[in-house]
Amino acid sequence: MESYILEQNGGVENLKKTTLDTPFPKTGEVLIKTKSIGINPIDIQVRASKDVLGMITGGHFPDQVILGWDVAGVIEKTGAGVTEFKPGDEVYGLLNMPGLGRTYSTHVIANVEHIAHKHKNLHFTAAGATPMxxxxxxxxxxxxxxxxxxxxxxxxxxxxxxxxxxxxxxxxxxxxxxxxxxxxxxxxxxxxxxxxxxxxxxxxxxxxxxxxxxxxxxxxxxxxxxxxxxxxxxxxxxxxxxxxxxxxxxxxxxxxxxxxxxVFVHSSAEILNEISNLIEAGKVTPQITQVFSFDQLPEAQKVVESGRATGKIAVEIN
Ligand SMILES: NC(=O)c1ccc[n+]([C@@H]2O[C@H](COP(=O)([O-])OP(=O)(O)OC[C@H]3O[C@@H](n4cnc5c(N)ncnc54)[C@H](OP(=O)(O)O)[C@@H]3O)[C@@H](O)[C@H]2O)c1
CATH class of the missing domain: 3.40.50.720 (NAD(P)-binding Rossmann-like Domain)
Incomplete structure (x- = not known):
């Protein structure tokens, strides 16, 4: 899989695109093939500061940091004990918050308690930028x-x-x-x-x-x-x-x-399902104002970092 790893805390130039082994889902997990990723201010705050990284991970500093928490995609594999999702299902979620979500990647592992089914009338691009x-x-x-x-x-x-x-x-x-x-x-x-x-x-x-x-x-x-x-x-x-x-x-x-x-947001399929229902009913609409390719992800971070983003900024993976 292709992923952005954070070489060290600091500027956007410290995000390096690299090839990693695609992980296997464990019990209660699924492997998602990413279609879109949302960029949030916390991505930038964790990128920039080791203290904020430590705050999010509970003081744990992993050897390999992959940023990103918002994702939408298609389930490719399911781990043991997963009954509510199957390969081919379209899902989205805020992964592993607090902790590292690792969504800046073409594949990502998700705990099933952090994801929801994506309704057909919610486009992937918008879905990826919605959860957080x-x-x-x-x-x-x-x-x-x-x-x-x-x-x-x-x-x-x-x-x-x-x-x-x-x-x-x-x-x-x-x-x-x-x-x-x-x-x-x-x-x-x-x-x-x-x-x-x-x-x-x-x-x-x-x-x-x-x-x-x-x-x-x-x-x-x-x-x-x-x-x-x-x-x-x-x-x-x-x-x-x-x-x-x-x-x-x-x-x-x-x-x-x-x-x-x-407020301290946390991953919750229950809350995301409530939101999904409002989106499905047409009562709430995510507004995506700028879309970037996976190669342009650092540019997308710069827009959010400016503090001037309107609505949501999304990164698409084809
Ligand atoms: N505690 C948590 O769990 C949690 C979760 C998510 C986000 N947050 C925090 O919440 C904050 C907002 O997040 P976000 O994703 O909504 O950020 P955002 O999308 O990047 O916010 C950008 C928007 O803020 C507006 N803005 C900036 N300064 C303003 C001011 N003084 N008065 C009114 N509007 C102003 C800008 O409008 P103009 O360009 O028109 O000024 C722009 O449209 C961030 O600090 C983020 O870290 C916390």
């Missing part, structure tokens, strides 16, 4: 945020991978949704059916909103999340995507009588 962002958004909107009909919800970076799914889940639950992004992404965000759009580059969001029931703050800045707390009403909820901010936020949350929840 959609499952993070699900945990933010449903599991932790518990967003209810009629609640006023502010979603930051509504144009991003997580944000664009969070908007769709919150709308599906009947919330009144306000999304932020810069002006160039206004049409994209309005197409997701937000009730209000805020261009964060022309006015600060605090000038535009208050008395919010739930804020989903995707921004990697404690200062930004503290600003979000200031627009939430007493008794409201804050969901933030950098769980290590917990300590820095705790006294402010207490002072403001707001509940805070840090």
């Amino acid at each position: 962002s959609a499952m993070t958004a699900w945990q933010a909107v449903v599991t932790l945020g518990n967003i209810q009909k009629g609640e006023k919800v502010l979603i930051h970076a509504a144009s991003g991978g997580v944000g664009h799914f969070a908007v769709q889940f919150a709308k599906e639950r009947g919330a009144y949704v306000i999304g932020t992004a810069s002006a160039k992404n206004e049409a994209f965000v309005r197409n997701l059916a937000v009730d209000e759009f805020i261009d964060y580059t022309s006015a600060s969001f605090e000038e535009k909103v208050n008395d919010i029931d739930v804020v989903i703050d995707t921004i990697n800045s404690v200062e930004h999340v503290l600003r979000s707390i200031s627009v939430i009403k007493k008794g409201g909820r804050l969901v933030y995507l950098q769980p290590h901010f917990a300590e820095a936020l705790s006294s402010k949350l207490e002072e403001a009588a707001i509940k805070g929840f840090g």
Whole structure:
């Protein structure tokens, strides 16, 4: 199989394409022939930093690091005890999070508890780029945020991978949704059916909103999340995507009588199946804005690394 191995933590030039032996699936595992891969900010964070790599692997530093967690493909082989999947099945998933997913490869081993059947109306390219962002958004909107009909919800970076799914889940639950992004992404965000759009580059969001029931703050800045707390009403909820901010936020949350929840996404076929049902019903649509070939995977990482990606960035393998 062809795989990108990470020679050492650092820049994108440290991703090296190489040929490796194709592994065999063990008990409870399947071998997937990859059709598409999603690129996420965590791929870049783990590539760049040995500390983040150690955080994801629980302090274990394997000799060979293959990045990537999102994948869609076709099952080629099944291991012992696998009954719900068979060769030829089209599947997708967020593999082995926390841990190394190893999806930057033309074949990958998946635990059956991390994958779901891909419905026919979900294209492979979109499927590969969906799991991590959609499952993070699900945990933010449903599991932790518990967003209810009629609640006023502010979603930051509504144009991003997580944000664009969070908007769709919150709308599906009947919330009144306000999304932020810069002006160039206004049409994209309005197409997701937000009730209000805020261009964060022309006015600060605090000038535009208050008395919010739930804020989903995707921004990697404690200062930004503290600003979000200031627009939430007493008794409201804050969901933030950098769980290590917990300590820095705790006294402010207490002072403001707001509940805070840090998201840490994990592999879950159960959650992915819930999302699959919404996609199948046409209620949620992954938005893929740029597609790269396997040879161009480092270029795809650069787009995500810029922090300016709109929707999802996918890598296709033919
Ligand atoms: N804890 C977890 O389990 C978990 C899981 C997934 C992701 N995350 C984290 O969540 C964050 C978001 O992930 P993602 O995949 O959604 O990222 P992404 O797709 O790369 O986000 C890019 C988007 O963010 C928007 N943006 C940037 N700064 C903004 C600001 N100040 N206000 C409003 N919008 C802004 C950009 O819009 P403009 O170009 O218009 O500015 C762009 O469309 C990352 O830090 C990621 O590491 C955490």
